[in-house]
Amino acid sequence: MIDLQLADKTHDEGRQGEALVTDAPLKRNGRKLYIESYGCQMNFADSEIVASILFDQGFETTGDYKEADVVFINTCSIRENAEQRVRNRLSQFGAEKRRNPKLIVGVLGCMAERLKSKFLDEEKLVDVVVGPDAYRELPQLLAEVESGHKAINVLLSREETYADISPVRLNGNGITAFISIMRGCDNMCSFCVVPFTRGRERSRDPHSILAEAQGLFDMGYKEVTLLGQNVDSYKWKGADLVTEQTAAVALTEDKREIEVNFAQLLEKVALISPDLRIRFSTSHPKDITDEVLYTIAKYDNICNYIHLPVQSGSSRILDLMNRTYTREWYMNRIDAIRRIIPGCAISSDIIAGFCSETEEEHQETLSMMDYVGYDFAFTFSYSERPGTLAARKLPDDIPEEVKKRRLAEILVKQQNSSLYRLQQFVGKTMRILVEGTSKKSDLDYCGRNDQNAMVVFPATAGIAPGQYVNVYIDRCTSATLLGVVAVEEPANV
Ligand code: SAH
Numbered sequence: 032m033i034d035l036q037l038a039d040k041t042h043d044e045g046r047q048g049e050a051l052v053t054d055a056p057l058k059r060n061g062r063k064l065y066i067e068s069y070g071c072q073m074n075f076a077d078s079e080i081v082a083s084i085l086f087d088q089g090f091e092t093t094g095d096y097k098e099a100d101v102v103f104i105n106t107c108s109i110r111e112n113a114e115q116r117v118r119n120r121l122s123q124f125g126a127e128k129r130r131n132p133k134l135i136v137g138v139l140g141c142m143a144e145r146l147k148s149k150f151l152d153e154e155k156l157v158d159v160v161v162g163p164d165a166y167r168e169l170p171q172l173l174a175e176v177e178s179g180h181k182a183i184n185v186l187l188s189r190e191e192t193y194a195d196i197s198p199v200r201l202n203g204n205g206i207t208a209f210i211s212i213m214r215g216c217d218n219m220c221s222f223c224v225v226p227f228t229r230g231r232e233r234s235r236d237p238h239s240i241l242a243e244a245q246g247l248f249d250m251g252y253k254e255v256t257l258l259g260q261n262v263d264s265y266k267w268k269g270a271d272l273v274t275e276q277t278a279a280v281a282l283t284e285d286k287r288e289i290e291v292n293f294a295q296l297l298e299k300v301a302l303i304s305p306d307l308r309i310r311f312s313t314s315h316p317k318d319i320t321d322e323v324l325y326t327i328a329k330y331d332n333i334c335n336y337i338h339l340p341v342q343s344g345s346s347r348i349l350d351l352m353n354r355t356y357t358r359e360w361y362m363n364r365i366d367a368i369r370r371i372i373p374g375c376a377i378s379s380d381i382i383a384g385f386c387s388e389t390e391e392e393h394q395e396t397l398s399m400m401d402y403v404g405y406d407f408a409f410t411f412s413y414s415e416r417p418g419t420l421a422a423r424k425l426p427d428d429i430p431e432e433v434k435k436r437r438l439a440e441i442l443v444k445q446q447n448s449s450l451y452r453l454q455q456f457v458g459k460t461m462r463i464l465v466e467g468t469s470k471k472s473d474l475d476y477c478g479r480n481d482q483n484a485m486v487v488f489p490a491t492a493g494i495a496p497g498q499y500v501n502v503y504i505d506r507c508t509s510a511t512l513l514g515v516v517a518v519e520e521p522a523n524v
Pocket residue numbers: 109110222223224225259260261313314315340342380381382411412413414415416
């Protein structure tokens with residue numbers, strides 16, 4: 032959980048690209064917004080859209096909900112405990128509301144979408160419920176609340192991408208930023224609530240993505256992460272507004288429409304500048320193409336790091352999960368990554384104890400982890416979500432303690448694997464993008480290498496956040512590389 036705070040300065044700097052054409056200075060109306068986000072990076076990116084919409088209404092933001100006029104909580108439904116955390120937080124906001132009855136409390140995001148008006152019945156303190164595709168309506172919805180009514184809009188859209196809204200970079204470091212390139216998901220993995228909370232998949236106009244990335248780079252940002260639930264199925268077709276063509280764009284026959292896939296989008300963003308690093312998340316094993324892998328290999332500034340969630344190592348479980356690939360398919364994709372991008376870091380999401388998972392099938396997940404040797408993994412115990420295919424068709428029949436034990440085994444294996452992967456960097460020199468001072472000491476800087484590993488090293492005169500610097504790695508802990516600024520050029524790792 033991160034508290035998001037908006038400074039006017041950040042917002043002014045945050046206006047870029049096509050949305051730069053603005054108006055006279057905005058009048059503040061003295062009202063304060065507090066916004067708190069849970070869940071995935073896309074939800075955090077959405078909070079930046081929400082902040083932008085309310086900023087245009089004259090709101091200032093605050094990092095202290097006790098002094099806010101409006102409190103928004105941007106919620107996640109992915110697992111039951113994610114929802115529980117939100118409810119606990121809401122009860123704290125409720126206490127504040129009893130003290131200050133004028134306080135407006137709004138629930139945004141995936142829980143709003145999943146529970147809809149039930150939220151207003153269940154949580155009496157909530158005034159407004161807004162789904163992820165309805166943020167443009169926020170000003171009207173707030174006006175409704177002010178006129179004494181509860182307000183709700185949870186309509187999902189097939190088109191909304193907020194392409195024209197310039198996000199306010201909340202609590203940012205001015206160096207790394209997220210860019211949403213698509214919304215929704217059409218995959219229907221049987222365990223997953225996202226298709227229900229985020230609606231149909233749609234890709235954002237590449238011109239607006241490029242304008243946003245260029246704008247960030249012009250303001251001094253050095254890294255962008257392209258976000259989508261399944262970036263490999265990015266596909267956009269439409270009128271070509273860019274006069275200057277690059278080889279990355281395939282013209283259709285009548286030369287007025289362009290079609291852009293994810294590999295081509297990656298290439299276009301990479302061409303902005305060799306000094307702008309590109310990351311992306313999430314890749315889906317069924318969709319990641321060799322074309323994407325070759326594009327990553329071709330450009331030094333597209334980071335050698337792929338988040339490729341496996342979920343399970345068993346083909347039978349993958350089938351029940353409706354992931355539409357097998358163990359062998361996934362291994363083949365890993366082989367392709369190792370062949371085309373040697374040294375590429377790979378991370379994963381893994382679910383322990385999905386419906387009917389046997390001990391042997393759990394062992395297959397562990398052996399898959401051995402096969403890949405993940406650099407990092409997010410690991411979860413299966414949590415049944417109402418309304419999903421699994422909840423309707425498959426009994427959640429693995430006892431809690433078995434799920435826990437399997438998860439613990441997965442965790443231990445991953446800790447060993449992460450340490451092993453980090454140890455492979457020791458003794459090497461690598462290029463780091465300095466992000467700021469380290470959490471533990473102002474005397475140290477931190478930043479990530481190409482493979483997304485965190486590196487901490489003593490702050491050295493003449494080096495500042497936002498710069499690339501060569502660091503010699505002399506040791507590591509289980510999660511961090513430690514080193515010193517080096518003069519020699521990095522070797523390929
Ligand atoms: N779009 C991404 C993942 C989005 S959700 C993808 O397809 O990989 C992030 C992760 O949460 C998933 O990869 C999955 O591992 C986990 N997750 C989703 N639903 C879950 C559930 N019901 N129980 C436990 N983990 C779940």
